[in-house]
Amino acid sequence: MSQAIFQSVLVIFGILFQVLITSFIQPMGFKLNWVLMILIILAFLHGNRLIPFLAIFAGIWCDLMSHGMIGVYGISFLFVILVTQWISTWFYSHTLLLGMIVFFTLSLFEGFISLTLLKWSEEEFRWGWNFVYVAFPQALIHGIVGPLLLKGVLFLENFGLRSKA
Amino acid sequence: MYQFLFRFRYPLALLFILLVLLLVLFQSGRGNESNRLQKIIQTVSYPFQSGIHYFVNTIDGWWDGYVMLIGTRQENQQLRNEVAELKERLNQSLENSVQYKRLRGQLLFAKRQPDRKVFAEIIGESVDNIHQMRLVNRGSRHGLKRNFSAILKEGLVGRVQSVTPFQSNLQLITDFRSRVPALTQRNRVRGLIYGTQTGLEMRQINRRAEVKKGDRVITSGLGGLFPKGILIGNIVEVKRQPHELFQTASIETAVDLSRMEEVFIIISGPYPQGSPLFTDQ
Numbered sequence: 001m002s003q004a005i006f007q008s009v010l011v012i013f014g015i016l017f018q019v020l021i022t023s024f025i026q027p028m029g030f031k032l033n034w035v036l037m038i039l040i041i042l043a044f045l046h047g048n049r050l051i052p053f054l055a056i057f058a059g060i061w062c063d064l065m066s067h068g069m070i071g072v073y074g075i076s077f078l079f080v081i082l083v084t085q086w087i088s089t090w091f092y093s094h095t096l097l098l099g100m101i102v103f104f105t106l107s108l109f110e111g112f113i114s115l116t117l118l119k120w121s122e123e124e125f126r127w128g129w130n131f132v133y134v135a136f137p138q139a140l141i142h143g144i145v146g147p148l149l150l151k152g153v154l155f156l157e158n159f160g161l162r163s164k165a
Numbered sequence: 166m167y168q169f170l171f172r173f174r175y176p177l178a179l180l181f182i183l184l185v186l187l188l189v190l191f192q193s194g195r196g197n198e199s200n201r202l203q204k205i206i207q208t209v210s211y212p213f214q215s216g217i218h219y220f221v222n223t224i225d226g227w228w229d230g231y232v233m234l235i236g237t238r239q240e241n242q243q244l245r246n247e248v249a250e251l252k253e254r255l256n257q258s259l260e261n262s263v264q265y266k267r268l269r270g271q272l273l274f275a276k277r278q279p280d281r282k283v284f285a286e287i288i289g290e291s292v293d294n295i296h297q298m299r300l301v302n303r304g305s306r307h308g309l310k311r312n313f314s315a316i317l318k319e320g321l322v323g324r325v326q327s328v329t330p331f332q333s334n335l336q337l338i339t340d341f342r343s344r345v346p347a348l349t350q351r352n353r354v355r356g357l358i359y360g361t362q363t364g365l366e367m368r369q370i371n372r373r374a375e376v377k378k379g380d381r382v383i384t385s386g387l388g389g390l391f392p393k394g395i396l397i398g399n400i401v402e403v404k405r406q407p408h409e410l411f412q413t414a415s416i417e418t419a420v421d422l423s424r425m426e427e428v429f430i431i432i433s434g435p436y437p438q439g440s441p442l443f444t445d446q
Contacts, residue, residue, distance in 0.1 A: 067291065126362075
């Protein structure tokens with residue numbers, strides 16, 4: 001299985017997981033953004049050009065499944081993935097703590113962008129409240145769950161691409 | 166003499182035993198206390214008796230504890246399976262009962278109301294924590310269109326935001342983009358219901374109007390999006406600021422939006438004569 005197919009399958013699996021399963025798994029009452037975490041992992045591990053397109057595709061899908069305003073997650077995911085690919089060149093290895101910090105920071109950044117876009121589209125939207133009570137705790141949980149997911153993706157990658165290697 | 170004794174040894178032995186027994190019987194009938202003979206017999210027989218008792222008990226215990234337990238494991242497993250199955254049946258029965266009561270109430274409500282409605286089940290919700298959306302299993306193939314109202318017998322739920330052939334997205338009244346023209350049922354004070362993600366607020370209430378905790382708030386029908394008279398909720402708090410032109414009231418939704426499993430979508434457009442009041446395909 002080539003890497004591009006593997007990445008596409010993984011993102012589609014993440015989208016389906018997000019749409020179908022997320023409402024049943026809500027640690028501390030928060031829905032996790034599995035698609036974002038998978039995209040961050042892929043962008044962090046691989047710097048190929050497919051991932052930003054996958055990010056846009058996944059973002060539009062999430063837009064359609066959450067509020068119907070196409071573009072919010074499409075844009076925010078794209079920005080986060082570009083930043084992730086940029087900062088991934090700074091690191092030559094990753095530790096658990098570093099993984100947690102990266103996931104937390106990038107999730108918070110994604111929250112910042114998507115909330116700002118929502119604020120632009122809706123004047124009454126409470127940006128500050130949502131940033132403090134929704135985006136921040138969600139980013140914290142992403143910081144804990146993300147490194148575990150990273151291990152899972154690495155395992156799947158080794159498993160799926162072994163024959164190719 | 167010896168020959169006589171030898172000849173009648175069996176009858177004599179039997180007679181002797183009989184006499185001893187009679188003697189014992191006679192002695193024991195005299196009083197409640199044990200007599201000497203009885204004491205002797207009991208003392209002599211005690212070790213044998215207790216030994217036999219111990220032996221029998223051991224055998225009995227071994228028999229009951231091991232031999233009779235052959236197959237018990239399978240029987241235990243079978244019983245456990247039966248218990249699990251019965252628990253599942255009980256659970257299913259309770260679930261059916263709860264579902265029946267809920268659906269019956271909703272069905273009676275649907276029959277009472279003159280509007281044509283489509284019954285829809287909620288099959289999903291928004292994938293983020295910000296928007297209050299629900300995905301239902303009815304779409305344009307079932308007659309749904311954008312902006313149709315979603316209700317339950319308890320009150321207003323929201324509106325259809327987008328429609329696909331087989332499913333639709335509902336925007337709940339608590340979504341931050343939701344606006345519902347409303348009035349209080351008691352004294353017809355008008356306002357606009359805003360969704361706040363966590364609840365509802367009735368804003369733009371005239372500062373001179375008298376609204377109080379417990380007032381029921383219904384849809385006013387203004388704008389034509391929602392039918393008039395549908396219950397939205399009750400006022401739980403009124404906020405008045407001396408410098409503001411309007412007062413604001415916090416509303417508790419009539420419908421428990423976090424727990425609902427199905428909704429009715431009001432088909433508000435023109436529909437053919439004689440079409441069923443209640444549609445569930």
